[in-house]
């Protein structure tokens with residue numbers, strides 16, 4: 001996602017801004033933002049009053065930042081409307097020691113500083129409009145290529161498939177080492193629940209279509225043969241983003257679990273998975289609880305694992321209230337506050353109970369030289385049931401900010417990672433964003449040429 005100060009690359013944006021009637025209509029809409037009094041009337045918690053703020057524990061040594069991008073690229077003769085999808089996930093490992101040395105200089109432009117950290121990528125191509133991959137339809141090609149990509153692409157020592165397999169296990173999707181599939185993935189077959197091979201392709205006994213162990217993700221349900229597949233690419237990209245950051249944490253866990261205390265993990269976007277693959281939010285949360293439990297049982301500081309809303313309703317809300325908040329402070333954003341001020345919704349239901357594994361907060365830093373940051377962010381939810389708040393059945397989300405012991409440490413890190421390069425920019429995400437950007441015109445030229453050669 002672009003930073004707000006970046007120039008929109010779509011000509012459509014420019015045209016609509018010039019349209020005077022549209023501007024006038026927009027001006028006549030009525031909004032219902034909280035008044036300045038109301039904004040400070042929330043149960044905002046000054047930074048110094050957060051639990052754990054009296055002892056922040058050992059300094060962070062490294063931070064993982066993650067962002068992804070995806071693009072659909074036309075291939076070959078435009079009359080045939082052939083496209084492929086490309087996803088690029090960038091994982092940046094930032095060395096806090098090097099950052100501290102740089103920070104002694106007046107102004108840090110992260111992307112201009114060498115040696116701030118290392119960069120890892122998970123990149124993949126997917127068949128899109130009118131493009132196939134060793135299968136009779138785009139739909140089936142997508143399923144096959146997803147499985148293939150999951151087996152081929154790695155996060156450190158694990159393949160995406162290893163990470164996915166563990167999440168399936170945690171979600172209780174196995175029976176005698178076989179995976180339960182609710183319905184045959186073929187578009188014209190309704191064969192109901194069946195158990196299929198968990199590590200290699202299998203076949204539907206009714207229609208004979210190949211079923212892949214990655215089909216429970218159900219992203220293929222968003223794939224169309226003749227139109228844009230951006231919706232499917234977005235869902236798949238989101239999934240892989242979660243898996244890559246989780247894989248980075250898992251890698252630290254395997255190498256030296258104690259380092260989870262001094263390593264932080266931050267992704268662009270919410271700790272939430274939407275659409276057909278939403279079920280994965282629960283096993284991800286379960287896995288994070290394992291790390292949290294380890295740190296707690298060993299008397300260490302809690303895990304700092306965050307998502308940052310850079311666009312969308314929470315980001316828009318942050319812009320509305322930023323000038324009214326006296327930082328450094330945290331808004332706990334309870335269900336009621338969210339439904340009242342951020343997104344209208346059914347107040348009897350917990351916000352995003354079926355998609356989020358993080359709880360929303362908002363951090364406003366102290367003002368200084370016009371660079372105060374206002375960041376809506378998420379950290380893993382706690383649930384009322386379960387020893388460390390794992391989700392069990394219809395668990396209730398804990399709203400009391402005191403239960404989120406990592407808050408003080410998390411905002412001290414955000415404070416450390418601020419950059420004045422972009423509004424509300426934090427260094428690992430600026431770097432990850434720049435690393436993950438697939439320039440659209442370059443993509444067309446380079447990937448288009450490659451794909452054309454391959455498909456010839």
Ligand SMILES: [Zn+2]
Pocket residue numbers: 184185186189190191204205206207208209
């Ligand atoms: Zn079938």
